[in-house]
Amino acid sequence: GTPLELVDVVKQYDSGAETVRALKGVDFAVERGEFVSVIGPSGSGKSTMLNLLGLLDVPTSGEVLLDGVDAATYDDAERTDARREYIGFVFQSFYLIDALTATENVTLPTVYERDPEARARAEDLLERVGLGDRLDHRPTQLSGGQKQRVAIARSLINEPAVVLADEPTGNLDQDTGTAVLEEFADVCEQGVAVVTVTHDPLVNEFADRVVELTDGVIRDVR
Ligand code: ADP
Ligand code: ADP
Numbered sequence: 001g002t003p004l005e006l007v008d009v010v011k012q013y014d015s016g017a018e019t020v021r022a023l024k025g026v027d028f029a030v031e032r033g034e035f036v037s038v039i040g041p042s043g044s045g046k047s048t049m050l051n052l053l054g055l056l057d058v059p060t061s062g063e064v065l066l067d068g069v070d071a072a073t074y075d076d077a078e079r080t081d082a083r084r085e086y087i088g089f090v091f092q093s094f095y096l097i098d099a100l101t102a103t104e105n106v107t108l109p110t111v112y113e114r115d116p117e118a119r120a121r122a123e124d125l126l127e128r129v130g131l132g133d134r135l136d137h138r139p140t141q142l143s144g145g146q147k148q149r150v151a152i153a154r155s156l157i158n159e160p161a162v163v164l165a166d167e168p169t170g171n172l173d174q175d176t177g178t179a180v181l182e183e184f185a186d187v188c189e190q191g192v193a194v195v196t197v198t199h200d201p202l203v204n205e206f207a208d209r210v211v212e213l214t215d216g217v218i219r220d221v222r
Contacts (some may be wrong), residue, residue, distance in 0.1 A: 001068050002112035003086075003161040004053055005029040011048050011216075018160035022048040024216040025062070028164065030193040035082045035184060035205050038197045039221070046197040047166070049213065053165050053195060055083045067161070083112050084109060088155030088192075092167035094147045096139040096154075102126055104133045118157065125153035129183050145176035152183050156192070163187060165196040169203060181206040 011023040022045045030036050040046050051057040052064055055071055064071040066086055074082060088109075096105045106122035107115075115121075124133055129149040139147055148168060155163045165184070169177035177200065185206050187193050196203050203209045210221040 002029050002065070003032055003067055004060075004195075005063075005065040005068075006049070006052065007063040007065060008062065009049075009052060009059045011045070011057070012051060012060040013179065022216055023052075023059075026213075026216070026218045028053075028218060030099035030195050030210065032161065032193050033188050034209065035188045035194040035207045036196075037210045038043060038195060038213060039199070039204070039210060043215075044213040045216045046213055049218075050164055050195070050197045053162075054087055055079050062186055084112065086161050088158070088160040088163040089153050090151050090163060090165035090168050092170035094139070094144075094151050094171075096147055096150055098139050101136045101138055102131060102142070102150045102153075105139070105150055106157055109157050111168045122157060125156055126150065128186075129168060130152050139178065143176070144172050145179055148176075148180045149183055150174055152180070153185065156187065160192065162193045162195065162196070165194065165198075167198050167200070168196055169198065169200045174202065175203055 006026050006028040009023055009026045013020045013022060026049060038046055052059055066082060071079060103122045105120060106125055107118040110118040123135055126132060129152055131146060131149055134142060134146060169180055172180060181203060184194050211218055212221045
């Protein structure tokens with residue numbers, strides 16, 4: 001089935017006297033092996049949408065479906081578990097831990113399970129993203145593109161159905177960004193669903209589909 005879907009999602013922020021409708025009835029679905037780019041100007045609702053897809057926040061109304069199951073039926077602990085097992089995250093600013101090696105950074109999302117295989121899997125993933133010769137390097141010894149590839153490996157360690165990426169090329173030059181996007185395309189070919197949120201038009205060249213948010217309303221671009 002469809003791994004991740006938003007159905008008629010409204011997200012409203014109430015801060016004191018003011019109410020902001022950040023998403024106004026968004027329908028969105030991503031399939032396994034599909035790479036979808038979400039674009040839109042600042043303030044259009046992209047971060048809000050990503051936070052809902054990532055189970056980091058809950059909608060005001062509408063449904064967030066994981067393999068057809070409404071995440072609203074989960075309590076906080078179940079939502080956290082579902083996020084860990086089901087969704088990988090990649091950020092513009094990498095969020096790697098400087099005190100840890102590349103391999104240790106990649107194993108971080110498994111610490112809750114104390115998985116004895118995690119280290120070997122992390123090494124495999126780092127090899128897959130072309131960093132087999134950087135396993136014991138720390139983030140400060142890596143370039144921006146290498147750091148983002150470590151982050152991609154980390155996002156895959158729990159074999160998620162979906163990887164969500166927030167401006168993954170935002171801190172990278174064009175060539176490095178291209179290499180990172182090629183990694184996302186490979187991730188997709190392994191059957192993972194990839195959703196990026198970005199201002200970078202380069203991303204759209206690698207995406208199967210492009211959707212645009214404008215003032216909380218979504219539409220298909222391509
Ligand atoms: P984008 O990521 O496209 O810049 P956001 O999702 O961050 O857009 O924001 C969409 C709208 O919701 C904006 O008007 C923003 O000011 C508002 N917004 C976002 N987060 C909050 C919040 N926590 N409280 C109040 N308003 C918010
Ligand atoms: P950047 O601007 O570098 O892409 P942000 O700090 O704006 O990253 O974070 C993007 C979104 O990801 C935020 O809305 C935040 O809620 C979420 N986020 C940030 N750090 C984490 C984290 N460690 N785990 C899960 N979600 C996070």
